[in-house]
Amino acid sequence: MATFWTSLFYCLLLTTVAAEEARQQEADRVKNLPGQPPVKFRHYAGYVKLRPQEEKALFYWFFEAQEAPSQKPLVLWLHGGPGCSSIAFGAASELGPFLVKDKHGLKLNMFSWNRVANIIFLESPVGVGFSYTNNSKDLQELGDRVSASDNYAFLIGWFKRFPSFRSHEFYIAGESYAGHYVPQLADLIYEGNKATQQGSFINLKGFMIGNAVINGLTDVYGMIDYAWSHAIISDKVYHGIERNCDFKKENLTKACDLYMRGFFGAYKAIDIFSIYSPICLDDSKGRVSTKLVVAPHLLTQHDLWHTLPSGYDPCAGDYVSKYFNNQEVQKALHANITKLSYPYTLCSSVIQNWTDSPDTVLPVIQKLLNAGLRIWIYSGDTDGRVPVTSTRYSINKMGLKVKKEWRAWFHEHQVAGWVEVYEGGLTFATIRGAGHQVPVLAPQQSLSLFTHFLSSHSLPSSRF
Structure with a gap:
């Protein structure tokens, strides 16, 4: 009995x-989003509180796959900065199904990544976008370790809300400073899975990072070499940096500072994130980039770093900001429930301190390669901020043996970029003609890249 x-x-x-x-x-179901084109798939948005004893909550926007979501993998997308929004950039400007088209509404993205996967866009850390904390001290203690821990706590909470997705193959993707976020979170999941109870296991299979900050020293040297090889800086500036700058040292000389100012000055009139794109001219005083809240410590002493223009649409950032500050949009997304004291911005205006950022994440990447995870790194080759030269220098530091030699890969009968495969499971691919945000300027190629990554199939090696 x-x-x-x-x-x-x-x-x-x-x-x-x-x-x-x-x-x-x-x-959390989103039903009446202003300006949304009609679709058959479901999407959800809202908050996941991280821990009972804290007042932290991260905001997410989740899109089911357009077809057969129960059979598709689950992907978490993270953006960089640190301090920039994966919803403002990833979801609304790059790879989500609804892109902010202008001051009035949304358009359907024919090359959305939710054509092949279920995708979560997460605003992290607290202070980014709609994610919040009721303890102002939390904003002074942000860094790589806190972000990884909070992102992991978010996933545990999210899977409790959406348990049917727990068994799906799980991947993480992101760009820029997500070169830190993604491997660090993957490492926490990998270690957590060793000791976790069955109900908290996350079926992690791999990750993909684009134009990613992964090794400080080679990232900087690659940025300098890229600017010279693309005729952005003069021989004088290039050789001046080469002779006078030792980026291994914390404090650079006055001579180095002079030439570095010449370097940044050369980028003042163009978009460092996409060197061949126009910049937004709506503001006659010029646009100021907010994509980097915190620069690498090797560059923080150069004030010009924070006054570089940024473009693409080239005014899409203005439209995105206006759209997410619309109260009807916030209501539909179940966002801003605490009535934040500051407006929605693409990159956080309240994060002023970043407590820890390791110079390299290469050992983490190597560890996870050894653990058998699928890892792809990609690079839009017109990005001057984390250029293809930086990524190649950084990967070379790992000393991996080449398994499949450098070759072209194709999409729609044209060369889409180049690819090399290394022993141990690492694939490196470039996307021809794309900047820092690859899906903006190469949407079809980026979807093809993502699709091949998920399937673990080689990128096409011929035109036909």
């Missing part, structure tokens, strides 16, 4: 838990 009542109790408990999960899911 006791067994019967015990079984009944657990059945009722499980039914109650399932009902609560369904209620929370439905509460």
